[in-house]
Amino acid sequence: MIEHPKARVAVLISGGGTNLQAILDKEQAGELPHAEIALVVSSSEKAYGLVRAEKAGVEAVTIRGKDFEERLIALLEEREIDLIVLAGFLKILSADFVRRYPKRILNVHPSLIPSFCGDGFYGLHVHEAALEYGVKVTGATVHFVNEVTDGGEIIAQKAVAVEEGDTPEVLQQRVMKEAEHILLPQAVEDVARDIVERRA
Ligand code: GRF
Numbered sequence: 001m002i003e004h005p006k007a008r009v010a011v012l013i014s015g016g017g018t019n020l021q022a023i024l025d026k027e028q029a030g031e032l033p034h035a036e037i038a039l040v041v042s043s044s045e046k047a048y049g050l051v052r053a054e055k056a057g058v059e060a061v062t063i064r065g066k067d068f069e070e071r072l073i074a075l076l077e078e079r080e081i082d083l084i085v086l087a088g089f090l091k092i093l094s095a096d097f098v099r100r101y102p103k104r105i106l107n108v109h110p111s112l113i114p115s116f117c118g119d120g121f122y123g124l125h126v127h128e129a130a131l132e133y134g135v136k137v138t139g140a141t142v143h144f145v146n147e148v149t150d151g152g153e154i155i156a157q158k159a160v161a162v163e164e165g166d167t168p169e170v171l172q173q174r175v176m177k178e179a180e181h182i183l184l185p186q187a188v189e190d191v192a193r194d195i196v197e198r199r200a
Helices: 018-028 048-055 068-078 095-099 124-133 168-199
Strands: 007-013 035-042 060-062 083-086 105-109 137-144 154-161
Touching (some): 007 048, 018 035, 018 168, 035 068, 048 060, 068 095, 105 168, 154 168
Parallel strands (some): 007 035, 007 083, 083 105
Antiparallel strands (some): 105 137, 137 154
């Protein structure tokens, strides 16, 4: 195994990939000195995030089907991936998979955990629940992934105001732009730096 000066990062997506784009843009801007986005894996071949990866010259593959995890593990090992980032990734990974990568899987969730999280809270459903409850502040959370959905150690959070008349779609866009797209690249760099420095 050759030593990489940076942490090799795989980003897992299922859809639009705006969080992936935020990470790619920061890498391009030289703001992720300890991270190299080496691989994008999608659970759907229709994910626009695959186009974003290809435009950035990053290897992009789709893995589907019941042996998804076995094939994913084989690819992660082959590409010597150090850090896995779930960015709009909609499959729930098994406890066995997650236990293989303690504190090596990050997830971005579009609320201030422990609010509006856990099974069934993903995508627009999160913002529908926040508006339904009538919270005045919401936001996003980046956390390590453990076997409890949205239950791992919190790494970073950022609050976003709920405005009068917000629809779930409008709120989702604001949370993505003002929180997710800022928090996730920074968390990738922070964890990547820890990984690289711990190797030293
Ligand atoms: C969005 O709901 C976002 O809040 C959440 O995943 C969904 C898609 O994100 N993190 P992306 O545009 O595919 O990164």
